[in-house]
Amino acid sequence: MSTPDRPPGRAVAALAGVLSVAAALGAGHLVAGLLSEPSASPFLAVGNAVVDRTPNPVKSFAISVFGSDDKTALLTGMAVVIALVAAAAGIASRRRSWPGLAVVAALGLLGGLAVVEQTSGAWTLLAPIAALVAGLAVFAGLHARARANPRRDTGRRGLLLGFGGVAVGAALAGAGGALLAGRRDVAASRRAVGPLVPARPAPPIPPGAAFPELGTPTFLTPASEFYRVDVNLTVPQLRAQEAVLRIHGMVDREIELPFSDIVARPLVERTITMTCVSNPVGGPYVSTANFIGVPLADLLAEAGVHPDAQQLVGRAVDGFTIGTPLDRVLGHPDALLAIGMNGEPLLPEHGFPMRAVVPGLYGYVSATKWLSELELTTFAFDPYWERRGWDGDPAGIVPIKISSRIDAPAGFAEVPAGEVVLAGTSWAQGVGIAGVEVRLDDGEWRPAELGDAVDPDTWRMWYLRVPLRPGRHSATVRAIDRAGTVQTGERVDPINAGPDGATGRHTVIFSVT
Structure with missing residues (x-):
């Protein structure tokens, strides 16, 4: 039953x-x-x-x-x-x-x-x-x-x-x-591109530009450690042999450039520090690399720029768009259509086969990855972030704010008594860093030793040696750029910044034992 x-x-x-x-x-x-x-x-x-x-x-x-x-x-x-x-x-x-x-x-x-x-x-x-x-x-x-x-x-x-x-x-x-x-085998396509040798390499990084032995990052960030902030849940998979850059819009002639054409051109190398607008005070979303590629201004000149064009819109293979004020592109010789970082082709997560890099601006208005199109247009077109309320007029976008960070000692670290070494990073892209000062336990500001300057568009390392008694201590850092601007102490987080980038001074608390 x-x-x-x-x-x-x-x-x-x-x-x-x-x-x-x-x-x-x-x-x-x-x-x-x-x-x-x-x-x-x-x-x-x-x-x-x-x-x-x-x-x-x-x-x-x-x-x-x-x-x-x-x-x-x-x-x-x-x-x-x-x-x-x-x-x-x-x-x-x-x-x-x-x-x-x-x-x-x-x-x-x-x-x-x-x-x-x-x-x-x-x-x-x-x-x-x-x-x-x-x-x-x-x-x-x-x-x-x-x-x-x-x-x-x-x-x-x-x-x-x-x-x-x-x-x-x-x-x-x-x-x-x-x-x-993943069967498109983008890794094999990247390997086939091989090492990239620029016709015009970047100047060598001076040995005194960074102090990793004291706790700063290396001056050039390895590609695998370069920060990544984007909206993609999966990395777009595009092989170099399939990649074509289309330049259109307000141009005299529309052109299409396959990757093979771009890699065959005389390549230039530029040392550039990039920063994310979401980077909090003291945050990790800032990195530096030797980018290799072709000047964007040269490519746009081939297409012929209409005099009324105001904005360069980069479009990724998945339709994502980023808008950059055209004058920032044409007026900066280091604005690149990049195909490599640190001598190698871009990693897929950083935009392989090609991306845009425009120094001096936050990534959300300058750094289209997985690039497939460049469109010349006016500010009437709203790219991805502007459609979501991020600074609707690209002409009013402010440059990256002057900032600094304490990398060593880390927050709540314990360090031995005696001479304590504080070290860190500062940046003011487009202007350059002239000085860094550190204040200990709400005392007087003390000038730090600076690393060798590389370029106004790159970060600058610093360190300070100071004897400290056992106990709990605090350290605060501020930077001064070459125009004399002192980093503000007014605290504004990225969430509330408009977004214009965070402001404020980085402070760490540590113990001397």
């Missing part, structure tokens, strides 16, 4: 809901990988849509708390929320399946809408369609199996095997999608 259907326990019902949504996401990720369109994955598309709609203060807060792990934090948070919703849907469906099916369908519709918004091409809808079908089918199957689960051990084993099979299948589909998304 068969055992009648009965409602499954809450744990089993919740697990059925979670596994159904996991199967849907895995199927969508797998199909997106087959399409070579990672952003068509419903999970990633929803994530990108969330990024687009997140208020700027929340984005800045996330960057300040999680740093370059902000994207991982977002995806983890999304996964937790989706799992909780799926579990609740499963529990609500213990007696009848329609609540869970409705939730799965709603999640599928949300993913489909996000894919439509984040991608182009009707074929990308195959990923959310696959996710929807897989989610509904798996939920219906697991729900029926859970309700029909008899008390016999064979029935329980069947239930476990069914749930386990779905879990394994969802994991394999997700992993397969990730592997397929």
Whole structure:
């Protein structure tokens, strides 16, 4: 005699809901990988849509708390929320399946809408369609199996095997999608470019430009350690042999330059410090590299710039846009279409195969990565960040603010008694640093020793040796630029800055033992 259907326990019902949504996401990720369109994955598309709609203060807060792990934090948070919703849907469906099916369908519709918004091409809808079908089918199957689960051990084993099979299948589909998304082999394309030898190399960095033995960074930041702040949940994958730069808009003639044309030109090398507008006082989002590429002014001259053009809009392969005041590009010989850092091709996360680098401006108005287009236009066009309320008139964008940082000793560090060495970094791109001063325990400002100056567009290291008695101490640093401007003590965080960049003086507290 068969055992009648009965409602499954809450744990089993919740697990059925979670596994159904996991199967849907895995199927969508797998199909997106087959399409070579990672952003068509419903999970990633929803994530990108969330990024687009997140208020700027929340984005800045996330960057300040999680740093370059902000994207991982977002995806983890999304996964937790989706799992909780799926579990609740499963529990609500213990007696009848329609609540869970409705939730799965709603999640599928949300993913489909996000894919439509984040991608182009009707074929990308195959990923959310696959996710929807897989989610509904798996939920219906697991729900029926859970309700029909008899008390016999064979029935329980069947239930476990069914749930386990779905879990394994969802994991394999997700992993397969990730592997397929990376099959374009951008790493091989980057290796094929080989070392980059500039026709006009940057001047050598003086040995006294940095004091890593005292605690400062090395003067040139290794590419793998260069800060990264962007909105991309996945790094765009573009091979050099497929990359073409289109220059259009308010120009005399539209031109298209394949990567092979750009790399064959006489390359120049420039030492440039870049800073993120989200960098807090004393923060890590500032780095320096020898960028290699072609002057942007030369490329624009080939296209012929219309006299009424005001703004250079860089467009990435994924449609992301950054607008730079045209006079900042044409008036700075070091503004580059960069294809390399520190002698090697760009890393994928830093814009391979090519990106823009314009010294003296925060990255959100100067540093388009994965560059595919340069459009000459007026300020009537609002790029990505301006559409979200970030300083709507690029002509009024302020340069990077003068700032300084204490790198050693670290906050709350313990150092031996005697002569204590404080060391750090300062920058005032476009002007240059003339001096750095340190105040200990609210005493008088003391001049620090400066590292050798390299270029007005680069940071400058400093150090100060001072005897200190045992106990707790504080140190505050301020910089003075070559125009005589003293770094302000008024504290303004990036979240509240407009964004114009943070201001204030970095202070650390440490103990001498």
